[in-house]
Amino acid sequence: MAVPPVLDDxxxxxxxxxxxxxxxxxxxxDLTRRKLMPALYRLAFERRLAPGFAVVGISRTPLSDAExxxxxxxGVEKYLEDSPFDAALWEEFERxxxxxxxxxxxAALYTxxxxxxxAVAADRRTAGNVLFYLSTQPSxxxxxxxxxxxxxxxxxxxSGAWRRIIVExxxxxxxxxxxxxxxxxxxxxxxxxxxxxxxxxxxxxxQNILAFRFxxxxxxxxxxxRYVDHVQIxxxxxxxxxxxxxxxxEAGALRDMIQNHLLQVxxxxxxxxxxxxxxxxxxxxxxxxxxxxxxxxPDEVAAHAVAGQYGPAEVGGSHVPGFRQEQGVxxxxxxxxxxxxxxxxxxxxxxxxxxxxxSGKRLPKRxxxxxxxxxxxxxSLFEDGEPGRWPNLLVLRIQPEEGISLRFFSKRPGSGxxxxxxxxxxxxxxxxxxxxxxxxxxxxxxxLQGEPTLYTRQDMVEASWAVVQPILDLWANAPFEFPNYxxxxxxxxxxxxxxxxxxxxxxxx
Amino acid sequence: MPVEAPALLHELSETxxxxxxxxxxxxxxxCAMTLIVAAAESDDPQELGVIxxxxxxxxxxxxxxxxxxxxxxxxxxxxxxxxxxxxxRRQQICGEWIEISAGSPRLAEVVPLLLGxxxxxxPVVLWVRHTALxxxxxxxPVLPLATRVLVDxxxxxxxxxxxxxxxxxxxxxxxxxxxxxxxxxxxxxxxAGMLGALPAPTTGRLEWAGEKMSMPACxxxxxxxASFPGLxxxxxxxxxxxxxxxxxxxxVLHLNGPGLDIRLERPAGGSSVAVFTNGLASGLVFPSLxxxxxxxxxxxxxxxxxxxxxxxxxxRAV
Numbered sequence: 001m002a003v004p005p006v007l008d009d010x011x012x013x014x015x016x017x018x019x020x021x022x023x024x025x026x027x028x029x030d031l032t033r034r035k036l037m038p039a040l041y042r043l044a045f046e047r048r049l050a051p052g053f054a055v056v057g058i059s060r061t062p063l064s065d066a067e068x069x070x071x072x073x074x075g076v077e078k079y080l081e082d083s084p085f086d087a088a089l090w091e092e093f094e095r096x097x098x099x100x101x102x103x104x105x106x107a108a109l110y111t112x113x114x115x116x117x118x119a120v121a122a123d124r125r126t127a128g129n130v131l132f133y134l135s136t137q138p139s140x141x142x143x144x145x146x147x148x149x150x151x152x153x154x155x156x157x158x159s160g161a162w163r164r165i166i167v168e169x170x171x172x173x174x175x176x177x178x179x180x181x182x183x184x185x186x187x188x189x190x191x192x193x194x195x196x197x198x199x200x201x202x203x204x205x206x207q208n209i210l211a212f213r214f215x216x217x218x219x220x221x222x223x224x225x226r227y228v229d230h231v232q233i234x235x236x237x238x239x240x241x242x243x244x245x246x247x248x249x250e251a252g253a254l255r256d257m258i259q260n261h262l263l264q265v266x267x268x269x270x271x272x273x274x275x276x277x278x279x280x281x282x283x284x285x286x287x288x289x290x291x292x293x294x295x296x297x298p299d300e301v302a303a304h305a306v307a308g309q310y311g312p313a314e315v316g317g318s319h320v321p322g323f324r325q326e327q328g329v330x331x332x333x334x335x336x337x338x339x340x341x342x343x344x345x346x347x348x349x350x351x352x353x354x355x356x357x358x359s360g361k362r363l364p365k366r367x368x369x370x371x372x373x374x375x376x377x378x379x380s381l382f383e384d385g386e387p388g389r390w391p392n393l394l395v396l397r398i399q400p401e402e403g404i405s406l407r408f409f410s411k412r413p414g415s416g417x418x419x420x421x422x423x424x425x426x427x428x429x430x431x432x433x434x435x436x437x438x439x440x441x442x443x444x445x446x447x448l449q450g451e452p453t454l455y456t457r458q459d460m461v462e463a464s465w466a467v468v469q470p471i472l473d474l475w476a477n478a479p480f481e482f483p484n485y486x487x488x489x490x491x492x493x494x495x496x497x498x499x500x501x502x503x504x505x506x507x508x509x
Numbered sequence: 510m511p512v513e514a515p516a517l518l519h520e521l522s523e524t525x526x527x528x529x530x531x532x533x534x535x536x537x538x539x540c541a542m543t544l545i546v547a548a549a550e551s552d553d554p555q556e557l558g559v560i561x562x563x564x565x566x567x568x569x570x571x572x573x574x575x576x577x578x579x580x581x582x583x584x585x586x587x588x589x590x591x592x593x594x595x596x597x598r599r600q601q602i603c604g605e606w607i608e609i610s611a612g613s614p615r616l617a618e619v620v621p622l623l624l625g626x627x628x629x630x631x632p633v634v635l636w637v638r639h640t641a642l643x644x645x646x647x648x649x650p651v652l653p654l655a656t657r658v659l660v661d662x663x664x665x666x667x668x669x670x671x672x673x674x675x676x677x678x679x680x681x682x683x684x685x686x687x688x689x690x691x692x693x694x695x696x697x698x699x700x701a702g703m704l705g706a707l708p709a710p711t712t713g714r715l716e717w718a719g720e721k722m723s724m725p726a727c728x729x730x731x732x733x734x735a736s737f738p739g740l741x742x743x744x745x746x747x748x749x750x751x752x753x754x755x756x757x758x759x760x761v762l763h764l765n766g767p768g769l770d771i772r773l774e775r776p777a778g779g780s781s782v783a784v785f786t787n788g789l790a791s792g793l794v795f796p797s798l799x800x801x802x803x804x805x806x807x808x809x810x811x812x813x814x815x816x817x818x819x820x821x822x823x824x825r826a827v
Binding site for chain 2: 006007008009011012013082427435
């Protein structure tokens with residue numbers, strides 16, 4: 001029930017979800033146990049879910065409600081982060097969990113779902129609101145949406161009730177499949193009811209980029225080609241494919257990370273200030289930035305993009321298999337487990353500033369950060385300290401040590417004028433003792449409230465596919481000599497060479 | 510021996526140094542503000558310690574507890590560091606703690622000491638645990654040090670003098686807040702939810718326990734009248750017996766209008782509230798709120814609270 005504006009107190013009233021049923025397609029999958037259910041449980045723990053709340057899990061495996069609840073409980077107990085498990089609360093929460101087994105391609109499933117939703121609405125008083133969550137294999141997304149449409153479940157019978165759908169990534173595997181998926185989703189749901197989830201946008205530290213840029217006056221004047229030399233965005237993982245070999249073999253780092261998460265991060269870093277902090281204004285600016293990224297011509301790809309694949313190595317006393325030796329991976333797989341690209345934004349603010357983006361598996365460290373390297377001082381007054389080698393660097397750390405640091409020069413104590421680079425650090429934990437919500441908590445609550453700011457839109461998805469499509473096209477037939485980097489190293493030499501051509505080097509995060 | 514700010518800060522630095530040697534990088538020094546707590550000599554140090562330790566988890570600070578001790582002739586101070594380990598983490602988060610006790614004649618001397626102890630460039634919040642302390646002449650100079658002043662009139666037996674005291678503090682350079690206002694957040698939120706699809710009330714009745722009106726009742730009345738201009742709200746006591754300390758005194762709120770009949774009833778000493786909306790019965794639970802929860806709510810608000818300010822300006826006590 002909406003709070004009338006005259007009585008609303010946004011400073012004090014916690015955001016909470018209206019009554020609703022969340023229908024999870026693919027409820028027996030890893031995402032549901034690891035992320036979705038712990039996030040919903042945590043929202044219940046914080047009393048942000050309405051008493052009229054329910055989850056209907058759907059999967060092919062036959063399970064009773066009780067078996068489904070037991071599985072979900074073990075998932076929540078195992079994967080709940082930074083928060084204790086409360087058995088009494090779980091007992092109350094699990095009363096709203098229901099399960100329906102069926103084949104996603106069978107129309108009977110959707111008829112049964114309608115009956116189940118009617119019963120749940122009566123039993124749990126969900127007011128007819130339904131949030132569908134597509135957590136199945138991507139090849140089922142369009143068919144599930146069409147099944148919902150055939151059963152007429154996309155429209156609520158109750159006055160004022162809503163129906164929305166969350167779609168997990170990947171949104172297609174190239175530009176044309178993304179367009180086709182969008183068109184089939186939009187044949188059932190209005191674009192305003194489609195919530196394409198990119199969990200990076202739900203991370204507190206990614207949201208903090210907006211606060212940092214647009215809540216402070218001192219950085220914005222420096223945020224342009226006059227002062228910024230280049231930008232590096234890094235996502236490094238120490239792990240390999242961890243049982244996702246079959247999926248990852250078809251995806252690769254460029255599709256799995258750069259096309260979605262890292263281009264969204266880049267858009268957040270580089271977008272223009274929105275006229276107001278409101279979903280359409282913020283998403284318009286993100287979309288505009290994505291459309292401003294220069295699309296590489298086929299003959300430019302080799303100089304602007306590097307693919308890598310890790311080979312076996314001894315790391316810390318143990319043997320790490322190469323990608324081609326991982327379970328479920330073909331011995332001659334051509335998958336990029338590492339990808340690095342150089343992108344340019346064609347607008348007045350960023351013209352000529354390279355944005356280097358890299359993402360890889362089996363790198364030496366787990367880290368995600370954004371480094372904005374500023375230009376060096378125009379004239380070096382001090383001979384010692386190599387100012388040219390240590391330009392000012394602003395690092396926004398997304399994970400694991402969330403925070404912001406600024407590198408600058410300082411005089412070393414003692415006689416003489418010797419400089420040394422030092423960092424000024426802000427650590428989230430130092431200023432905020434409170435727990436940060438997980439990305440899925442934030443995003444699920446947003447979708448339940450009809451707040452789409454942190455979700456991606458059709459035009460953003462298609463613009464980001466347009467950026468990587470020329471690279472994918474060239475790599476599809478490129479004669480790679482994989483593996484080209486050893487597990488536990490910072491990627492292939494060609495990636496260093498890509499930066500060296502502009503006189504830059506990858507930082508060591 | 511005189512108490513001096515540099516010596517206290519040096520003592521804190523030494524504590525950090527020795528802690529650092531013992532704990533290494535597993536320790537995080539956290540500070541988002543200076544929190545000055547004006548407390549009475551009679552305040553139980555252990556109870557206060559529990560409140561502030563709990564608060565520190567959400568709002569790490571350099572906490573300075575200033576205890577006004579009428580009969581003492583000296584100023585005494587001691588420093589300590591308080592740490593806690595967030596659930597599931599390996600690193601302890603630590604805040605600084607300075608406790609100063611001063612006799613009434615010496616309170617004025619504490620002001621320069623506080624000036625030297627506040628953390629540079631961060632907000633200074635003053636929590637006056639008993640509103641009367643804010644009115645002591647020798648403590649008045651402490652008020653301008655603060656960017657925010659928090660008072661608590663929840664326990665005032667009679668809203669009339671308490672309201673006058675709070676209104677007298679409302680025009681300083683600081684932002685004023687009253688923890689008693691936080692005590693009605695749940696009432697306001699419940700009403701906001703219920704009235705979403707219903708017509709505006711035109712008449713009503715607000716009842717409380719105790720002979721005189723409580724400050725939370727006073728604020729609820731003011732907020733309702735500010736939200737619904739023209740609302741005729743009757744105010745009365747329904748029970749002369751005061752409930753125990755920290756138990757809410759608002760008992761009944763009844764709002765009427767064309768097509769509207771809402772009644773919220775809280776039994777004596779209870780945390781459950783019976784709700785009747787146009788004939789439909791339901792229930793809410795308003796668990797008792799401790800001071801750390803109320804302080805956390807206030808400190809979580811960075812912006813100016815226009816709704817509170819408007820309610821305070823329009824409040825009346827009967």
